[in-house]
Amino acid sequence: MLILAIDTSCDDTSVAIAQDDALLANIVSSQVELHKKWGGVVPSIAKRAHEEMIDDVVKEALTRARIKLEQIDVFAVTIGPGLAIALEVGVRTIKELAKTYYKPVIAVDHMEGHLMANLARNSLRNFYSPLALLSPLSHYFPLLGLLISGGHTELILINKIGDYQKIGQTLDDAIGEAYDKVAKMLNLGYPGGPIIEELAKLGNRFAHNLPIPMEKVAGLDFSYSGLKTSVLYLLKKIAPTGQLTKQQIIDIAASFEKSAVEHLAQRTERAIKKYQPKALLIGGGVASNQFTRTNLRRLAKKHQIHFIWPQNKRLCADNAGMIAIAAFYKAKRKEFVKDIDSLDRQPILSL
Amino acid sequence: MISLTDDQDFFTFKLNLYLIKSDTMEILDLKKLKNPDVLDRALEVLKAGGLVVYPTETMYGLGADVTNQDAIDKLLQYKARREGKPLSASVASLEMAKKYANINQLALNLFKNFLPGPITVVCYGLHKVVSGVESEQGTLGLRLPDYPLVTKIIQFFGKPITATSANAANQKRPYKITDIFEPLSKKQKKLIDLVLDAGELPHREPSTIVDTTMDDYQILRQGEIGQDQLQSPAIQTQSDQDTINYGQKLINKYLSDLKENCLIFALVGDLGTGKTQLTKGIARGLKIKELIVSPTFNLVREYDYQLDNQKGRLYHIDTWRMFDPDELEQIGLPKMIKPGNVIIIEWADKVENNKFQIPNVKLVEIKLEHISQNERQISLSSLPSLSS
Numbered sequence: 102m103l104i105l106a107i108d109t110s111c112d113d114t115s116v117a118i119a120q121d122d123a124l125l126a127n128i129v130s131s132q133v134e135l136h137k138k139w140g141g142v143v144p145s146i147a148k149r150a151h152e153e154m155i156d157d158v159v160k161e162a163l164t165r166a167r168i169k170l171e172q173i174d175v176f177a178v179t180i181g182p183g184l185a186i187a188l189e190v191g192v193r194t195i196k197e198l199a200k201t202y203y204k205p206v207i208a209v210d211h212m213e214g215h216l217m218a219n220l221a222r223n224s225l226r227n228f229y230s231p232l233a234l235l236s237p238l239s240h241y242f243p244l245l246g247l248l249i250s251g252g253h254t255e256l257i258l259i260n261k262i263g264d265y266q267k268i269g270q271t272l273d274d275a276i277g278e279a280y281d282k283v284a285k286m287l288n289l290g291y292p293g294g295p296i297i298e299e300l301a302k303l304g305n306r307f308a309h310n311l312p313i314p315m316e317k318v319a320g321l322d323f324s325y326s327g328l329k330t331s332v333l334y335l336l337k338k339i340a341p342t343g344q345l346t347k348q349q350i351i352d353i354a355a356s357f358e359k360s361a362v363e364h365l366a367q368r369t370e371r372a373i374k375k376y377q378p379k380a381l382l383i384g385g386g387v388a389s390n391q392f393t394r395t396n397l398r399r400l401a402k403k404h405q406i407h408f409i410w411p412q413n414k415r416l417c418a419d420n421a422g423m424i425a426i427a428a429f430y431k432a433k434r435k436e437f438v439k440d441i442d443s444l445d446r447q448p449i450l451s452l
Numbered sequence: 453m454i455s456l457t458d459d460q461d462f463f464t465f466k467l468n469l470y471l472i473k474s475d476t477m478e479i480l481d482l483k484k485l486k487n488p489d490v491l492d493r494a495l496e497v498l499k500a501g502g503l504v505v506y507p508t509e510t511m512y513g514l515g516a517d518v519t520n521q522d523a524i525d526k527l528l529q530y531k532a533r534r535e536g537k538p539l540s541a542s543v544a545s546l547e548m549a550k551k552y553a554n555i556n557q558l559a560l561n562l563f564k565n566f567l568p569g570p571i572t573v574v575c576y577g578l579h580k581v582v583s584g585v586e587s588e589q590g591t592l593g594l595r596l597p598d599y600p601l602v603t604k605i606i607q608f609f610g611k612p613i614t615a616t617s618a619n620a621a622n623q624k625r626p627y628k629i630t631d632i633f634e635p636l637s638k639k640q641k642k643l644i645d646l647v648l649d650a651g652e653l654p655h656r657e658p659s660t661i662v663d664t665t666m667d668d669y670q671i672l673r674q675g676e677i678g679q680d681q682l683q684s685p686a687i688q689t690q691s692d693q694d695t696i697n698y699g700q701k702l703i704n705k706y707l708s709d710l711k712e713n714c715l716i717f718a719l720v721g722d723l724g725t726g727k728t729q730l731t732k733g734i735a736r737g738l739k740i741k742e743l744i745v746s747p748t749f750n751l752v753r754e755y756d757y758q759l760d761n762q763k764g765r766l767y768h769i770d771t772w773r774m775f776d777p778d779e780l781e782q783i784g785l786p787k788m789i790k791p792g793n794v795i796i797i798e799w800a801d802k803v804e805n806n807k808f809q810i811p812n813v814k815l816v817e818i819k820l821e822h823i824s825q826n827e828r829q830i831s832l833s834s835l836p837s838l839s840s
Binding site for chain 2: 185252
C-alpha cells in the first residue's frame with residue numbers, strides 16, 4: 102500500500118510517502134531548500150505560508166520516493182489539533198488529490214501521529230526505534246505514551262493501536278514552550294529550547310532550587326507556567342539589572358531543565374504505578390532532548406518496563422512521516438473518510 | 453413632629469410656611485445679592501421642604517431635601533412623567549457622599565480626579581434617602597457641582613439635595629430661567645419656591661453619567677467627559693485563581709455588547725503575568741468546557757461557546773511567536789471578526805491599536821503586571837465601539 106501523507110498542523114509544511122509502514126520520503130519544508138521562489142532562503146514571514154509551499158513539498162516527496170501520484174493508494178492528512186488556517190491547506194490539498202485520483206482518504210489526529218512515529222520503519226524495513234524489543238507488540242499492551250513538544254504535554258494510555266485514552270495533559274504551557282520562554286528570558290533567542298539543552302549540560306543543576314511543578318498535587322496533569330514564573334523571579338533576584346554572566350546563564354538553564362524534566366518524570370511515574378504499562382513510548386519534539394530521555398529511561402528501568410523513542414530527530418518533531426504510519430494502521434482497520442466533501446479540519450481535536 | 457427651641461425659630465418657621473404657600477415664587481438675583489443672604493434663604497426653603505432652582509456648571513438644577521418624602525413628592529409632581537427614573541443627589545463633599553452611598557474604588561477614583569465637575573457617579577445607595585431618589589436597583593447617582601455657592605448651601609444644609617435638571621419633562625435644557633418657566637403651567641410654576649438666578653449659563657452638555665457598580669466604568673449618558681478620559685483603577689489579584697475569577701467577571705460585563713459587536717481583548721503583559729489565566733476565566737464565563745491552554749505554539753486556539761441567548765466562538769491568539777504583526781492576517785484575523793465572537797490577543801502591544809478601530813468591534817485593552825510572585829495588577833481601558 103502506497104500512502105501519501107500531509108501534515109500542515111502549524112509551522113512546517115510536511116509531506117511523506119510510505120510503502121505500508123516503511124517511509125520512502127519524509128519532507129519538512131523548513132529543512133529543505135526547495136524554495137526557489139525565495140532564492141533558497143525563506144523569509145520568516147513565509148514560514149507558515151503553507152499555501153505557497155504545499156505543491157513544491159508534494160513534488161519533492163514524490164521525487165525522493167521515486168513514486169508517481171498515480172501510484173498512490175491512500176491519501177492521508179492531519180485534521181487536528183493545530184492552527185486552523187494551516188490545517189485547511191493540507192485538508193484542501195488532500196481532498197483535491199483524492200478526488201483527482203479516485204483514492205480513499207484517511208484523517209489522522211496529529212497526536213496519534215506522534216505516538217505512531219515509534220512504529221515507523223525505514224526504506225530497508227527496519228524500525229527506527231527499538232520497537233523490535235516489543236515483539237509481538239500485542240503482548241505488550243497497554244503501552245504508556247508521553248507526548249512532549251512545543252504545543253503539547255500529554256500522557257496517553259495505548260490499550261491497543263487505535264485505542265487511546267488521554268490520562269494527563271498540561272493545564273497551561275507545554276514543556277517545549279517553557280524551554281523557549283526561559284531561553285527568551287536568558288536572551289538566547291527563539292527557538293531557544295535546543296540552546297537551553299546544550300547550555301544546561303555545562304551548568305550546575307543544583308545551583309538554584311527551583312520548585313518542581315505540582316509535586317504535591319494528585320493526578321496526572323502537568324503545569325509549566327509556574328516554573329516559568331519562578332525562573333523570572335529568580336532572574337529578578339540574582340540579576341536585577343538584567344546583566345547575566347555566562348556562569349549564571351548555564352546554571353539557570355541547568356536548574357530549570359532539572360525541574361522541568363523532574364516534573365515530567367514524576368507525573369509519568371504516577372501513571373506507570375496506576376496503569377502498569379509494559380512499555381513507555383515517547384514522542385514529540387522534546388523527545389529529541391537527551392537529558393529528558395536519560396531521565397525517562399532511568400524511570401522505565403526502575404519500573405522494569407521498556408523505553409521506546411522514535412530514535413530519529415525528524416520523526417520526533419512535526420512531520421508527515423508519522424501521519425503516514427498512523428494512516429497505514431488506520432487503513433488496516435478500514436478507517437477511511439466516508440464523505441470526503443464534508444471532511445474538515447478540527448483545530449482542537451483531542452485523542 | 454416639629455420641635456422648636458425659642459420664639460425666634462418659631463417666627464422664622466411661620467414666615468417660611470407663609471412664603472412657601474404663597475403663589476409667588478421668589479427669585480433671587482445672584483448678581484445683585486450677597487452670598488450669605490442667598491445662602492440663608494436657600495437653607496430656609498430647603499429645610500421647609502421647598503423646591504429650589506439652582507445654577508451649576510452645566511445647567512440649572514432643581515433641589516429638594518432627599519430625606520423629605522413630601523419634598524420629593526412635590527418635585528416628582530413638578531417633573532411629571534418620569535416613569536420610575538431615579539433622581540440624582542448633589543453632595544457637598546466626598547465625606548457626605550460616603551454617608552449616602554457605597555463609594556467603591558471606581559467611584560473614589562472619579563471623586564478624586566474629576567469632582568467637583570460635570571460627572572454623575574452612580575453607586576449603590578445606602579437607602580438613607582426617601583422613595584423616588586434611588587433607582588429600583590438601589591443605585592444612587594451623585595453629583596458634586598462645580599459651583600461653590602451651591603456646594604456651600606448643601607454643606608450647610610448638612611445633607612444632599614436633588615440634582616435633577618430644572619426643566620419639566622420633555623422641555624428644553626434649562627440654561628436660563630426663562631427656559632424653565634416659559635412652557636410651565638401656572639400650577640407647575642406654583643410648585644417652585646425659590647430661584648437662584650445666575651443669568652444665562654454657558655451652554656454645556658449635561659453631566660456624564662457613569663455607573664461604577666460594575667468592575668469598570670459604564671457610561672450611561674455621555675456628556676463632556678468621555679470614556680477615554682476615565683482611567684480605571686487597577687485591580688490586584690492574589691493568585692491564579694483570583695485572576696481566573698476576574699476574567700469571568702470581566703466577560704459577564706461585556707456579554708450585552710456581543711449581540712452587535714465582536715469583542716477584542718488586547719492583553720498586554722510580560723511573561724508570566726497571567727494572560728492565559730485571565731483567558732481561562734473569560735472562557736469559564738462563556739461556559740466553554742474545553743481546557744484552555746497556552747496558544748503560544750499553535751498561535752491561535754478556537755473554542756465554540758453557547759450561552760442562553762448568545763453563541764459564537766472564542767479565539768485565543770498569541771503573537772509571541774509571530775515575526776510580524778501582519779501574520780495576524782495570515783492566521784485569519786479578518787475572518788474571526790464577527791458579532792458574537794470574542795478574540796483575545798496576547799502580546800497585543802506588538803500590534804498597532806488602529807488595526808482594531810473598525811466598525812462593530814469593541815476593543816478592551818488589558819494591562820497585566822507583576823507585583824510579586826503570586827500577585828498581579830490588572831488594569832483595563834475600553835474604547836467605545838464604532839457603529840457601522
